[in-house]
Amino acid sequence: MARILIVDDEPTIRELFKYMFEEAGHQVALAVNGLQGLAALCDPLPDFIVLDVAMPVMSGKGFVLEMGNRALQDPRLASIPFVVMTGEDTMERELNEVFSASPGFICFFPKMVPPEQVVAKAVEVLGG
Amino acid sequence: MKTTLRLNLVILWTALFPLLTFVFCTRLTGLNTAYSLFVAVVSSAAVVFFSTSVITSGLIRPMVKVSESVKQFIKADFRLEAAIPKQGWPEAAGLTSALNRLMLELSAYRAFQFNQVLEERSKANALIETITDGLLLVDDRGGLIYSNSTALQLLGIDKHAPGIVLPGSVKKENFSAPIAKIMASDKKYLTEDVTEAVGVENFDAVRVFRFISNHFPLATMKHPGRVIMIRDITNEKEIEKAKESFFHMITHDMRTPLTSILGFSHLLVALTADDPKAAKYLQFIVNASNRLNGMISDILNSIKLERGTMELHIETFDVSALCAQLIDSLSPQSATKQIALSLALPEAKIQFPGDAALIERVICNLLGNALKFTPCRGSIKLSVVETPAELRFEIADTGPGVPESERSNIFEKFVQCEAHKSMGFGLGLAMCKMAVELHGGRIWVESEEGKGSRFIFTLPRKSGKAL
Numbered sequence: 001m002a003r004i005l006i007v008d009d010e011p012t013i014r015e016l017f018k019y020m021f022e023e024a025g026h027q028v029a030l031a032v033n034g035l036q037g038l039a040a041l042c043d044p045l046p047d048f049i050v051l052d053v054a055m056p057v058m059s060g061k062g063f064v065l066e067m068g069n070r071a072l073q074d075p076r077l078a079s080i081p082f083v084v085m086t087g088e089d090t091m092e093r094e095l096n097e098v099f100s101a102s103p104g105f106i107c108f109f110p111k112m113v114p115p116e117q118v119v120a121k122a123v124e125v126l127g128g
Numbered sequence: 129m130k131t132t133l134r135l136n137l138v139i140l141w142t143a144l145f146p147l148l149t150f151v152f153c154t155r156l157t158g159l160n161t162a163y164s165l166f167v168a169v170v171s172s173a174a175v176v177f178f179s180t181s182v183i184t185s186g187l188i189r190p191m192v193k194v195s196e197s198v199k200q201f202i203k204a205d206f207r208l209e210a211a212i213p214k215q216g217w218p219e220a221a222g223l224t225s226a227l228n229r230l231m232l233e234l235s236a237y238r239a240f241q242f243n244q245v246l247e248e249r250s251k252a253n254a255l256i257e258t259i260t261d262g263l264l265l266v267d268d269r270g271g272l273i274y275s276n277s278t279a280l281q282l283l284g285i286d287k288h289a290p291g292i293v294l295p296g297s298v299k300k301e302n303f304s305a306p307i308a309k310i311m312a313s314d315k316k317y318l319t320e321d322v323t324e325a326v327g328v329e330n331f332d333a334v335r336v337f338r339f340i341s342n343h344f345p346l347a348t349m350k351h352p353g354r355v356i357m358i359r360d361i362t363n364e365k366e367i368e369k370a371k372e373s374f375f376h377m378i379t380h381d382m383r384t385p386l387t388s389i390l391g392f393s394h395l396l397v398a399l400t401a402d403d404p405k406a407a408k409y410l411q412f413i414v415n416a417s418n419r420l421n422g423m424i425s426d427i428l429n430s431i432k433l434e435r436g437t438m439e440l441h442i443e444t445f446d447v448s449a450l451c452a453q454l455i456d457s458l459s460p461q462s463a464t465k466q467i468a469l470s471l472a473l474p475e476a477k478i479q480f481p482g483d484a485a486l487i488e489r490v491i492c493n494l495l496g497n498a499l500k501f502t503p504c505r506g507s508i509k510l511s512v513v514e515t516p517a518e519l520r521f522e523i524a525d526t527g528p529g530v531p532e533s534e535r536s537n538i539f540e541k542f543v544q545c546e547a548h549k550s551m552g553f554g555l556g557l558a559m560c561k562m563a564v565e566l567h568g569g570r571i572w573v574e575s576e577e578g579k580g581s582r583f584i585f586t587l588p589r590k591s592g593k594a595l
Contacts, residue, residue, distance in 0.1 A: 012240075023229070112236065
């Protein structure tokens, strides 16, 4: 069992991923924006994060940048693997660079990818 | 344990239990048959009740729960408040799980699609509201599907509401006519210009609006809708008017004094026949005036050719004489640069039906360019070859040549070789091309850089657009 953090402002998406991960036997925490996501980065830390890009209050980019800052204090944060869900057809280059530069970044998933693909990726990253 | 096995066991148990009770009562407890039968019936009822409740909690109750949740889900516009708790036997729990997944995915997908539509709509809205033209989308019956606020304001419609039908709902009289015309037309693309007095403060302001309409496919309807664009073209009209009066000025106001100069120069030539110096200077004046006159003709011809209003005055003329006269008139210019100007004509006189004045301007421009670009002590040759089908003119010079990259577009308006930016308008070759093409001919350049150019044009004996 792993701890999964889902950061997305769309409630239906949060519920869908929560259900999918719980069905796969994981423990799920939810956050509606980057700021709430940051608040969820406390012991026990999540093992895997599913992150949306465009969110009010704090975007996915803001979340990743702030997580990078906090990693200077707590190096464990740098190594949390995360996948990015994006609704954009073409990612802005700068945005792409921010995510790609982060050590925990795994990959992008276009919305609406079948959720089991995201679950399968998490299982793969967390070592089966 | 599998549901089928469970069901089998329950049914088997329900069937066997009364029998076992009966056997137990008669054999082991010694009850008589009637009592044993009674006990068996009672226990059978109890076991049926028990079995039913087992089946209900394992299968029926979860099914009812799932069915209610799905109905609730549909009623709540495909939003699942909470996942259905998994109950009952494994197959029932599996069904619950699959339905949970289906409903969650459906609601997420719907929300996603809805957001996408909203986003696309707001993008389109931002674009449509930003443009200064009025924009309307109407269905084939004139029902207003979409409009920007500029269009509503122009048509005097308060706000977009259901039931607005064009042209009936248009408050401004001047605007309902073009819309009625557009709606009644079968044409795919059409334009209508309307003049309308606008504004209260500057009450005398008159603006011109152009209605541009085009079909667009409506995915949901079998008939095409129409997009109507209302563009304020007052400024364009004013510019057009200014251009018209400028050209009028060139034709009349500049040509008139030039005609006087030329006329009186010719008179003076006759009067000063005994003074060679005066005759020479007067000839300069005549030549310069002729050149200026030619330039004015080129500008006017370009405009007419471009607008498609050029009318060819076709009459049979002597091409040989025209060429000889042109070479003659340019000889003073070529002499100053020591350029050898020569003419090669067939022996027989060439008679050709065409617009002599226009063809003269074409040859004159090509010779003028050759003179401009050929360095001192070079040579220029005008030759004409006649075949039964066409006349072929060639103006060859020993100038710098035309770079290959520029050969294809030097006949475009205002295009000049990089090296000659400051020389002339860039109208000459464009005018030549249009004039030759109006005669049904072709014009092109053959060149070798550093060695010279050959500008060639052909005029067919027939088949010209206006011939």
